[in-house]
Amino acid sequence: MASQNVHTFTLENFESEVLQSPIPVLVDFTATWCGPCKALAPLVEKLADAFQGKVKVGKLDIDAAPKLAQDYGVRSVPTCILFQGGAKSKQLVGMQNYDKLVQLVGAAQ
Template sequence: MAVLTLTKENFETEALKSDVPVLVDFWAEWCGPCRMFSPIVDEFAEENEGKVKVGKVNVDEQPDLAGRYGVMSIPTAILFKNGEIASTLVGVQPKTALEELI
């Protein structure tokens, strides 16, 4: 499954009402650490297809979503389960840290 682009229009449906856990990567184009983290998130999404849904939120394009979830630093990865925040990771993380969330 491809990584989803999440926006305020589809966030509730794709992330909060999902029947599987959803990992959301909050990032920005200009963010060097985000560019380092992105391939890790992509690989995680590919290896965990069916177990978890993965989406990305560009904080420059979706500042309301970043604000709603208290994203102060990027990259930030938030795992949602049953519409609630289950875990939050800030900064570049190894794939094993993402795997431990699910």
């Protein structure tokens, strides 16, 4: 079952949900056809639950928003980018373990 704490980011809501967020935001750039993305999804959901209220966590489908993927230099998926204060702060490319994701968002605390 998908976590209620994982947001869905789109081209339409990216500025308000990510760039204008008062708290750090982890964006999982993903694609429906991507096997490693599907493997990463439960870890992203676990992270969203663990950091609820401290870090906003969500997914962005690169096929639905190719311009955003291009704007942030996403060349392969999955790519997780941490945004702080409306700017790209850190990123991880490829399949990651849970500890790496915690380290990424923990840096924002």
